[in-house]
Amino acid sequence: MSTSRVDVGDRLERHGATPARESTPSARAFVLEVSDLSVHYGVDANMVRAVHDVTLNVRRSTVLGVAGESGSGKSTLVYALTRLLRAPGVISGGQAILNVSSPDDPTQVTPVNLTTASERELRRVRWSHVSIVLQSALNALNPVRRIGREFDEVLRTHRRSLSRSDRRRRAAELLALVGLEPDRLDRFPHELSGGQRQRTMIALALALDPELVVMDEPTTALDVVTQREIITELAELRSRFGFAMIFITHDLSLLVELADEIVVMYAGSIVERANAGELYAAPRHPYTLGLLESFPPLHGERRELTGIAGSPPDLAAESVGCSFAPRCPFAMDRCRAESPPLAPLGDTGRSVACWLHTEHSVVPVPAPLARRWTVPSGPAAPGVSR
Amino acid sequence: MRMILRRIGLYALTAWVAVTVNFVLPRLMPGNPVQTLIGKLTGQVTPNEIRAIRLSFGMGFHEGLLAQYGTYLNQLAHGNLGISITLGAPVSSILRESVPWTVGLIGVSTVLSFLIGTFSGAILGWTRGSRFDSLIPTATFFQAIPYFFLGTVMLLIFGSNLHWFPVLGAYSANVTPGWNWAFVGSVIRYGELPVISIVLSSVAGWMLGMRNMMITMIGEDFVLMAVAKGLPRRKVIWHAARSAVLPSIANLSLAIGLVVSGALLVELVFNYPGVGDLLLQAVLNEDYPLIQGIFLVITFTVLAANLLADLVYLGLDPRTRSEAAV
Numbered sequence: 126m127s128t129s130r131v132d133v134g135d136r137l138e139r140h141g142a143t144p145a146r147e148s149t150p151s152a153r154a155f156v157l158e159v160s161d162l163s164v165h166y167g168v169d170a171n172m173v174r175a176v177h178d179v180t181l182n183v184r185r186s187t188v189l190g191v192a193g194e195s196g197s198g199k200s201t202l203v204y205a206l207t208r209l210l211r212a213p214g215v216i217s218g219g220q221a222i223l224n225v226s227s228p229d230d231p232t233q234v235t236p237v238n239l240t241t242a243s244e245r246e247l248r249r250v251r252w253s254h255v256s257i258v259l260q261s262a263l264n265a266l267n268p269v270r271r272i273g274r275e276f277d278e279v280l281r282t283h284r285r286s287l288s289r290s291d292r293r294r295r296a297a298e299l300l301a302l303v304g305l306e307p308d309r310l311d312r313f314p315h316e317l318s319g320g321q322r323q324r325t326m327i328a329l330a331l332a333l334d335p336e337l338v339v340m341d342e343p344t345t346a347l348d349v350v351t352q353r354e355i356i357t358e359l360a361e362l363r364s365r366f367g368f369a370m371i372f373i374t375h376d377l378s379l380l381v382e383l384a385d386e387i388v389v390m391y392a393g394s395i396v397e398r399a400n401a402g403e404l405y406a407a408p409r410h411p412y413t414l415g416l417l418e419s420f421p422p423l424h425g426e427r428r429e430l431t432g433i434a435g436s437p438p439d440l441a442a443e444s445v446g447c448s449f450a451p452r453c454p455f456a457m458d459r460c461r462a463e464s465p466p467l468a469p470l471g472d473t474g475r476s477v478a479c480w481l482h483t484e485h486s487v488v489p490v491p492a493p494l495a496r497r498w499t500v501p502s503g504p505a506a507p508g509v510s511r
Numbered sequence: 512m513r514m515i516l517r518r519i520g521l522y523a524l525t526a527w528v529a530v531t532v533n534f535v536l537p538r539l540m541p542g543n544p545v546q547t548l549i550g551k552l553t554g555q556v557t558p559n560e561i562r563a564i565r566l567s568f569g570m571g572f573h574e575g576l577l578a579q580y581g582t583y584l585n586q587l588a589h590g591n592l593g594i595s596i597t598l599g600a601p602v603s604s605i606l607r608e609s610v611p612w613t614v615g616l617i618g619v620s621t622v623l624s625f626l627i628g629t630f631s632g633a634i635l636g637w638t639r640g641s642r643f644d645s646l647i648p649t650a651t652f653f654q655a656i657p658y659f660f661l662g663t664v665m666l667l668i669f670g671s672n673l674h675w676f677p678v679l680g681a682y683s684a685n686v687t688p689g690w691n692w693a694f695v696g697s698v699i700r701y702g703e704l705p706v707i708s709i710v711l712s713s714v715a716g717w718m719l720g721m722r723n724m725m726i727t728m729i730g731e732d733f734v735l736m737a738v739a740k741g742l743p744r745r746k747v748i749w750h751a752a753r754s755a756v757l758p759s760i761a762n763l764s765l766a767i768g769l770v771v772s773g774a775l776l777v778e779l780v781f782n783y784p785g786v787g788d789l790l791l792q793a794v795l796n797e798d799y800p801l802i803q804g805i806f807l808v809i810t811f812t813v814l815a816a817n818l819l820a821d822l823v824y825l826g827l828d829p830r831t832r833s834e835a836a837v
Contacts, residue, residue, distance in 0.1 A: 253741065
């Protein structure tokens with residue numbers, strides 16, 4: 126699988142995007158470093174702030190889950206950091222750095238600033254280093270092309286040395302990875318089932334052995350059985366090939382299982398970031414708690430499903446204070462006046478944007494947000510970035 | 512394959528209906544064309560001539576309607592469309608004279624207009640919002656002007672005044688018709704101005720149609736994916752254009768179907784010897800066999816063009832193929 130990354134890395138250096146430097150430890154550890162990224166839609170008076178000062182890092186070979194309800198800015202975030210944002214979306218601040226590792230020496234990484242990269246640089250890193258899987262595979266596959274052609278196109282563009290039969294063989298190999306027969310290559314997208322199409326997309330995303338795969342609600346359009354199969358396959362593929370993943374979904378229960386680290390987004394900002402197990406067992410932000418209580422646990426005692434009252438805020442309206450305050454059962458006066466920053470929570474390695482958890486808060490933390498969490502055994506899970 | 516046969520069968524049925532309507536219609540008119548004709552000749556006809564006229568309409572003397580129908584179909588099968596009343600020549604040979612002119616002129620213009628419009632439409636769709644957008648109102652302006660006016664003005668300015676193009680007719684009087692370079696060159700030279708005027712007046716439709724489909728396609732996920740895959744820009748455009756062109760192809764087939772009939776104004780303005788001119792003469796002179804013959808030719812072209820479009824569409828859009836298989 127990793128045999129053919131050589132020529133792309135070479136090309137990258139030859140064209141001299143940024144010379145390979147003595148890698149900093151953080152560049153080696155993280156495949157993607159996003160800092161203070163903001164995205165706006167539209168201009169001037171009609172401007173909507175869709176993503177606000179988002180900072181996150183994706184550690185190599187780990188899964189970062191991004192959870193949030195519709196309109197929380199989670200898709201906008203990934204489109205922005207892969208520079209796939211369409212007009213009228215504009216990146217209005219911050220940066221996203223992709224640390225492209227050299228194929229010969231994994232300790233050598235070349236940082237590529239995705240927010241400022243030229244078309245040319247972007248084309249070089251796209252798919253070779255970052256690939257993407259969208260929610261609807263039916264729409265993502267060109268309806269008038271056979272499946273085989275999609276693979277052929279990607280391989281021909283980025284792996285010029287491969288012959289036609291090599292490309293065909295590689296495509297069949299990739300389909301086999303996701304459990305599809307090679308004869309699917311001669312089919313059109315509409316001739317496959319929904320699950321087969323999404324598997325095809327995943328195989329396509331892995332075609333060039335990327336370091337980072339972005340999955341935008343890849344299983345949302347599928348039934349739960351297929352969803353489960355695909356999640357299991359993804360986990361296997363990741364441990365086999367070691368790519369990192371950003372997995373976006375509104376289904377927090379899915380993330381708890383798949384992700385190493387989870388960020389929860391609300392109204393364009395990150396409200397909580399934690400290790401997956403910790404987030405599930407001991408949520409700290411009222412919104413996370415609300416999300417967790419809106420689906421039933423599979424094990425343990427039965428509890429009432431509550432959901433979250435109200436609806437997400439209108440991003441076009443200028444708001445003061447915490448954007449979740451109007452829906453928050455624990456809202457205080459301060460919440461309506463000041464917006465809480467995303468701050469580290471003691472030395473737990475997790476962060477939360479909530480006034481309840483500030484050090485000198487006079488209000489006691491409500492019981493559901495103060496559950497204890499103990500790491501089962503061994504060191505902290507690898508997904509925690511800070 | 513079964514689908515193709517089914518389509519062909521359907522078109523054969525439609526053709527039969529058209530032929531039958533063409534047979535029945537004159538017989539449903541008050542009186543009949545034969546009587547109109549005899550009336551026009553004010554009694555100076557011999558019974559033999561009447562018989563000849565009746566035969567030319569496919570109506571034998573003492574035959575029932577069914578037998579007449581049989582005769583009509585039989586004649587049709589042999590390419591016999593009757594005799595033109597005003598021109599006195601077989602309708603089929605008259606048509607053979609005029610159809611190639613119209614098909615040549617309008618066919619070339621239609622295809623040119625399609626190619627130019629679709630190509631520029633794809634570019635306009637891709638670069639929407641740029642300064643190229645001003646091409647659209649310009650093109651629409653020329654489409655909005657009534658054709659006879661546009662044609663006449665162009666003829667006046669570029670033909671009569673500036674003498675850039677020859678005027679009137681399909682070829683110079685100094686060349687002998689036939690397959691020789693002088694004649695073909697002359698035909699092309701005389702065709703330039705009509706072709707330019709037709710393209711100018713029809714290109715906006717293609718352009719707008721393609722531009723709008725292109726913008727729709729750019730919003731599709733598979734185009735976003737093409738960008739995400741790091742494909743070169745022309746390949747991304749091609750992804751979008753390949754799908755955006757499908758409705759234009761369907762329209763092209765309709766336009767080609769109308770090539771034979773839609774040329775009346777052009778032929779009048781440029782005095783071009785085509786079917787449109789012929790049809791006008793036939794209608795003015797109540798030349799029923801000729802009218803019938805022209806209608807039949809038009810019907811068959813439309814049907815053939817539609818069949819062709821269906822087949823091309825099956826080739827271009829795999830989704831129509833699978834629906835067929837079910």
